[in-house]
Amino acid sequence: xxxxxxxxxxxxxxxxxxxxxxxxxxxxxxxxxxxxxxxxxxxxxxxxxxxxxxxxxxxxxxxxxxxxxxxxxxxxxxxxxxxxxxxxxxxxxxxxxxxxxxxxxxxxx
Amino acid sequence: xxxxxxxxxxxxxxxxxxxxxxxxxxxxxxxxxxxxxxxxxxxxxxxxxxxxxxxxxxxxxxxxxxxxxxxxxxxxxxxxxxxxxxxxxxxxxxxxxxxxxxxxxxxxxxxxxx
Numbered sequence: 001x002x003x004x005x006x007x008x009x010x011x012x013x014x015x016x017x018x019x020x021x022x023x024x025x026x027x028x029x030x031x032x033x034x035x036x037x038x039x040x041x042x043x044x045x046x047x048x049x050x051x052x053x054x055x056x057x058x059x060x061x062x063x064x065x066x067x068x069x070x071x072x073x074x075x076x077x078x079x080x081x082x083x084x085x086x087x088x089x090x091x092x093x094x095x096x097x098x099x100x101x102x103x104x105x106x107x108x109x
Numbered sequence: 110x111x112x113x114x115x116x117x118x119x120x121x122x123x124x125x126x127x128x129x130x131x132x133x134x135x136x137x138x139x140x141x142x143x144x145x146x147x148x149x150x151x152x153x154x155x156x157x158x159x160x161x162x163x164x165x166x167x168x169x170x171x172x173x174x175x176x177x178x179x180x181x182x183x184x185x186x187x188x189x190x191x192x193x194x195x196x197x198x199x200x201x202x203x204x205x206x207x208x209x210x211x212x213x214x215x216x217x218x219x220x221x222x223x
Contacts, residue, residue: 040200043216045212049199101151102150102152
């Protein structure tokens with residue numbers, strides 16, 4: 001079967017670093033995505049990993065281990081505007097996105 | 110990336126009425142569009158895949174007679190919620206895929222059925 005799991009909620013302090021983990025199970029895999037979604041808005045694309053390793057893009061980095069079915073999104077130098085939900089999703093063998101429920105990130109001053 | 114618009118952004122309707130949501134791909138000819146719904150604090154749920162010039166492909170458990178999808182052109186797909194009920198209240202989002210790994214979402218439509 002297929003499933004994907006991420007924590008429901010996390011809290012971090014402005015200026016700090018936070019890591020949001022995502023684990024998944026699937027027989028067919030075509031990449032792992034991270035999206036940011038502010039309340040009442042549609043998701044916006046953050047990153048895509050299809051090979052193992054770390055992809056860095058400014059303050060945000062995403063890591064993938066295909067053998068472990070594991071990914072994380074690392075946010076550095078947190079800003080208040082980073083308060084949002086972060087959705088991980090993998091693309092299955094049919095190129096369909098399977099979504100996690102999202103991790104609500106709360107940033108405190 | 111592709112720009113996707115949705116209209117309306119918010120709609121309130123009475124139970125039993127029908128509501129049409131439009132999804133437009135502004136700068137990309139989208140042969141395929143996706144319709145999602147999202148309940149509060151829940152994951153995006155794919156409802157159907159809309160194919161230009163042919164019938165939509167609905168996910169298991171989604172009533173095709175209730176959620177009518179029309180994709181008449183390469184830039185417009187519509188979702189009509191027929192005989193809406195309060196349980197249909199949700200956030201509806203469309204998206205288009207430019208390449209296998211590039212998917213762009215519309216801003217979403219908040220539907221409230223009273």
